[in-house]
Amino acid sequence: MTTEEIIARGVPEHVAIIMDGNGRWAKKRGLPRTAGHKEGLTSAKKIVAAAAKLGIKYVTLYTFSTENWKRAQEEVGYLMGLIKGHLRAEFEFYKKNGIRVEHIGNIDGLPEDVKSEIINAKKDTEHFTGTTCVLAINYGSRDEIVRGVKKIIASGTGADSVTEDLISQSLDIPSLPPVDLMIRTGGEERLSNFLLWQCAYAEFIFTDTLWPDYNEEEFFDDVAKYQQRNRRFGAVPNQ
Ligand code: IPE
Ligand code: IPE
Ligand code: MG
Numbered sequence: 001m002t003t004e005e006i007i008a009r010g011v012p013e014h015v016a017i018i019m020d021g022n023g024r025w026a027k028k029r030g031l032p033r034t035a036g037h038k039e040g041l042t043s044a045k046k047i048v049a050a051a052a053k054l055g056i057k058y059v060t061l062y063t064f065s066t067e068n069w070k071r072a073q074e075e076v077g078y079l080m081g082l083i084k085g086h087l088r089a090e091f092e093f094y095k096k097n098g099i100r101v102e103h104i105g106n107i108d109g110l111p112e113d114v115k116s117e118i119i120n121a122k123k124d125t126e127h128f129t130g131t132t133c134v135l136a137i138n139y140g141s142r143d144e145i146v147r148g149v150k151k152i153i154a155s156g157t158g159a160d161s162v163t164e165d166l167i168s169q170s171l172d173i174p175s176l177p178p179v180d181l182m183i184r185t186g187g188e189e190r191l192s193n194f195l196l197w198q199c200a201y202a203e204f205i206f207t208d209t210l211w212p213d214y215n216e217e218e219f220f221d222d223v224a225k226y227q228q229r230n231r232r233f234g235a236v237p238n239q
Pocket of ligand 2 (some may be wrong): 016019020021054062063066068188190192
């Protein structure tokens with residue numbers, strides 16, 4: 001299908017991606033896991049640009065989870081360096097594609113230099129009006145919900161005022177819409193603590209493709225697959 005045909009059929013407003021399989025991609029080639037992460041970053045840029053081309057409003061990328069601190073110090077250090085270097089160097093990429101950078105996750109748990117690059121990238125791109133690229137860094141959905149509940153309690157809200165909307169508003173980006181399409185590469189079929197609340201009615205696509213091999217063509221195919229899904233939200237259509 002052409003880009004125009006996909007756009008004409010209506011694209012999802014919010015696509016979330018679990019970019020998995022970097023380590024296995026590297027292992028298959030006899031390379032260190034870090035080489036997979038480097039290649040994974042190239043994939044991420046391609047897919048964000050592809051999403052911008054389709055006019056998708058939000059793309060949320062699972063970049064580093066609250067559980068990923070369990071990995072070897074060398075790998076964690078490499079990932080932090082990659083994130084920091086990318087944000088520092090890629091303003092032109094975001095500008096060219098009209099992409100606004102946002103962040104979800106526990107920013108205070110990140111090294112100071114990574115934290116300040118996130119803050120700067122958000123600030124530098126805040127006036128861009130195309131796709132919003134939400135980077136989930138030091139992100140865990142349960143952690144986000146716990147921090148949200150703490151904000152609600154600290155504001156003195158009474159039990160009767162707690163609503164689904166209020167909980168959504170308490171999350172890291174209050175205006176972030178629910179996920180329409182969740183894609184996970186790398187063959188595992190689980191959420192790994194990603195956007196649990198926001199995925200209540202998401203459509204899921206799991207692919208065996210390892211993240212560094214995932215490309216625009218497969219992404220467009222996945223969006224086209226999503227467009228064939230029948231979303232009922234619990235109702236019986238045409239009744
Ligand atoms: C995903 O790839 C990237 C991050 C979690 C940062 P992995 O590093 O999990 O790759 P596999 O799953 O070991 O192949
Ligand atoms: C999920 O992948 C986290 C990211 C892609 C950042 P993992 O590789 O960490 O997930 P598990 O451990 O297989 O569940
Ligand atoms: Mg993995």
